[in-house]
Amino acid sequence: MNERRVIVAMSGGVDSSVAAALLKKQGFDVIGVTLKTWGFMEVGGAPKFESGCCSLDAIFDAKNVANVLGIPHYTLDFTKAFEDAVIDNFVEEYLSGRTPNPCVICNRKIKWEELLKKADSLDAKYVATGHYAILDYDEINNRYRLKHSDDNPKDQTYALWGLTQTSLSRTIFPLGNMKKDEVRKIAEELGLKTAKKPDSQEICFVADNNYERFLRERVPDIINNISSGDIIYHGKIIGKHKGFPFYTIGQRRGLGVALGKPVFVKNIDAEQNIIEIGDKEEILEKDVIANDINYVSRTELKAGEIVFGKIRYSDKATPAEVIYADDKKIHIRFIKPKNAITPGQSLVLYDEDNYLLAGGIIARK
CATH class of the missing domain: 2.30.30.280 (Adenine nucleotide alpha hydrolases-like domains)
Structure with a gap:
């Protein structure tokens, strides 16, 4: 396997564009790929122009950047895998009264597990993305660790808690501790088309942000019976x-x-x-139970220890006590109550040094 060959998942945005540029500058043999995981014909809600992640515009933007950088670029059709792993889960969760986080599933099942299979076929040791996350290796415990940036509001480790040690061992995050304005500056200096492209805010396959419309069109027979x-x-x-x-x-x-x-x-x-x-005070809670656990920077948590937990992407990590933890379930109690703890969302835990300890899917009590 080629230790200097890396596949960069190019979403058509500025972050993955600069990630590819930085890796090429570091002497890697860079191959750009864009994942085609859905189309508006299948998911509906098409705006006037397709501009979201995985859209036609995104593919063209990624290909344009690859041409400027002088690297090969391929579009990979992962539509079936994405539908089975991500969209079906999204629908099932809403039909069960939960609120899913499809980005977590996509990162683990598609952007890493499926992409690593492609990397194998191209004799590439690594995959890389434009995520803002710090990855290092703990030689004492023989473990790859993810760390939250100390001062970067764009940090994306919350959505990466599902990555396995195998996936992390073959991952590069070129942006690491960089800031967004630094990334855009590099893109401008390189003359990349994506330099001023705005960040995508919505879930990619619900581009109009209308989940009700999506569900009614996706499973009309089931919805009509509710x-x-x-x-x-x-x-x-x-x-x-x-x-x-x-x-x-x-x-x-x-x-x-x-x-x-x-x-x-x-x-x-x-x-x-x-x-x-x-009332407002009635949706404030301290206790959270999560299932489907994945340990990242550690192999276990101990009852009584203090960790720092987030219950949604925009949440601030705050202190909590571990009540119970094993390989399948974690129960924590926040020192101060959290607002609207939502089944289906992710509970992500960090230590005092901002290392991501573990994550899981929030369950009903």
Whole structure:
């Protein structure tokens, strides 16, 4: 296997463009690839121009950058693998009353596991992406570690907790501890088309950010069989909802009830077809249980130790006590309550030095 050959996953954005440029400058044999994982014909919601990750515009932008850098570029069709691993999971989670994080699944199953298979066929030792994450190797414990940048608001380690040691051993994050403005400056100096391209904000295959539209078009027979149910506030029925899959914990807008004060979705009961709402203080909780655990920088957590946890991408990591932890389940208790802990989202834990310890999918209590 060629130790100097690396496949760079080029999304058509500025980050992966600069990642490829930096690796070439370091003397690597760089091969750019763009993953075609979906199309608007399959997922709907097409804007006037296809500009999101994996869209036609993204593929063309990546190819343009590759031409400027003088590296080969290929488009790989991972549509079937993406649908099986990511889109089906996304739909199943919403139909179970949970709110999924498809980027976590995509990173593990598609951007690494599938891409590494392609790397093998091209005799490439490494894969690289434009993620803002720090990767190092702990020689004492013989383990690859992911570290959250100390001062980078663009840090993306939260979405990388599912990566295995095997995947990390063959990964390069060229941007490491760089800042976004530094990356854009490099792109401008190189004359890359993506230098000023805005960041993608939505989930790639729901480009219009309309999850209700997506679900209704994706599984119309199932959605049409989910009848309107009760909205309950403090034990009393105060209204009707349009279908439990169209709500998420902590949601305030679009509830269709007027109580003269802000209220929020507190619980989604898919089996009973009930949406329970509550006041602001009622969606504050300390305890979180997560399943489907993956340990990253450590091999275990011990009851009683203090870690720092995030419950969503935009969340700030705050102190929590480990109540219980094994290979399948972690139970932590935050020192101060968190707002709207949401089943289906990820619980990601760090130590005091910002190393990512472990992650898992938040479960119902």
